[in-house]
Structure formats: structure tokens, C-alpha cells
Amino acid sequence: MKPDETKTVFLSLLGLPAQAVDQATIPIPPLPAAQLWAAFKRFAVLPLDALQQGFIFESGIFPAQGDTQQFVMTFRRYFFLAFDDDLDTFFQLCFETCLVYAADEAFRPWSIWFQVEVETDLIQAVDEFIRRVEEQHDLWQLVTQHEPVDAYIFQ
Numbered sequence: 001m002k003p004d005e006t007k008t009v010f011l012s013l014l015g016l017p018a019q020a021v022d023q024a025t026i027p028i029p030p031l032p033a034a035q036l037w038a039a040f041k042r043f044a045v046l047p048l049d050a051l052q053q054g055f056i057f058e059s060g061i062f063p064a065q066g067d068t069q070q071f072v073m074t075f076r077r078y079f080f081l082a083f084d085d086d087l088d089t090f091f092q093l094c095f096e097t098c099l100v101y102a103a104d105e106a107f108r109p110w111s112i113w114f115q116v117e118v119e120t121d122l123i124q125a126v127d128e129f130i131r132r133v134e135e136q137h138d139l140w141q142l143v144t145q146h147e148p149v150d151a152y153i154f155q
Contacts, residue, residue, distance in 0.1 A: 001046045003081060006095040006155055009046065013039040024155065030148035033073065033099055033140070037133070040075040040097055044126045050079035051090060053118045055129040059139065060111035061103055070150075071107035073143060074098040075133070093155060100150035101143070110139050 001009055007026060008018045014036070020026050044055060056076040061069050078094035101107065114132055118125040134140070 001048050003048065003050060003079060003093055006043075006048075006077075007153055010039065010043050010095070010097065010153055013042050026153050028097075028151045028153060030099065030151045033143040033148070036097055036099060036151065037075065041126075041130055044077060044129065045123060047122065048077075048079055050081055053077065053079040053122075054116055055118075055125065056094075056113070056115045057129070057133050058113045060113075061107060069103040071101040071103055071110070072098055073101075073139075095153070095155045097153045098151065099143070099148040100152075101146050101148050104146065106142055106146075110136075110142065112136065112139070 007021045011018050011021075011026075011028070014028065014031070016028060054077075056078065057074070058076065059073040060071070062072050063069065074096050075098075076094050076096040078092060080090045080092050116125050116129040116132065
């Protein structure tokens with residue numbers, strides 16, 4: 001998969017039409033967490049034309065203070081590419097999919113962030129990432145008891 005195809009590929013894994021893929025942020029229907037996670041797991045194992053890559057899971061209430069707080073759960077795949085005019089210099093891009101829930105006190109203890117880098121073996125890194133995300137049993141139980149209010153993909 002080429003880096004500029006990530007949004008189109010992910011939308012197809014969700015069974016959604018490729019829409020506004022030239023936009024940085026694309027709103028998607030607020031799907032159940034398990035459905036979005038299943039698509040991300042299939043997306044994560046697809047080979048990507050990039051130099052270095054990894055995965056990040058993040059959840060928590062944002063913003064930390066003020067404004068309207070929401071609980072956000074994000075699955076992110078990041079990667080590095082060389083500049084066309086300087087192959088020794090790299091820039092980072094990331095693809096993320098995010099579910100947004102109305103803030104609820106039950107979500108407060110679930111501020112989590114972790115990263116898994118792809119050292120040499122993509123499948124091994126994906127397996128570790130999946131294991132670490134899925135071992136958050138209490139969080140998964142919580143998000144299945146609440147309906148997301150918003151969802152999007154971003155690159």
C-alpha cells in the first residue's frame with residue numbers, strides 16, 4: 001500500500017465509499033468500537049511503502065480542562081518517508097482512526113498511551129500491538145456499554 005492510499009484502503013475495510021480522501025480529516029459514522037478495531041487490525045497487517053513505522057494506541061478525556069470534554073480512543077499507524085529531493089532526510093506521517101464518546105466519569109481512569117515500533121517484522125509488531133490493545137479488558141467492556149457520538153479518520 002502506498003502512503004497516499006491509506007484513507008481509501010481503510011474506508012474500504014469499513015465497507016464505506018472513498019469520500020473526500022484529499023481532505024486531512026474525514027468524518028465517518030460513529031461505528032461500534034469492535035467494528036472499527038477489526039478494520040484497523042486488517043489495515044495494520046497490510047505492507048506499507050515506508051521506511052520506518054509503528055503503532056500507537058491512545059485513550060483519554062480531552063481537552064484535559066475547559067471546553068467540552070470528550071473521551072477519545074485512537075488507533076494510529078505512523079510512518080517515515082524520504083523527501084523526494086533529499087533521500088537522506090525523512091518526514092513523519094500518521095494515519096489514525098478515532099472514536100469520540102460523551103465524557104462520563106466512568107471514562108476518567110482510562111487515560112492510556114503506548115507505542116509499538118516495527119523493528120524488522122511487521123506481523124510480530126502488529127501481534128504485539130493487538131495483544132496490548134486487547135488486554136485492556138475493562139476499557140473494552142466500557143466502550144461497548146456506550147455509543148460513540150463521533151468518529152473520523154485522519155492523515
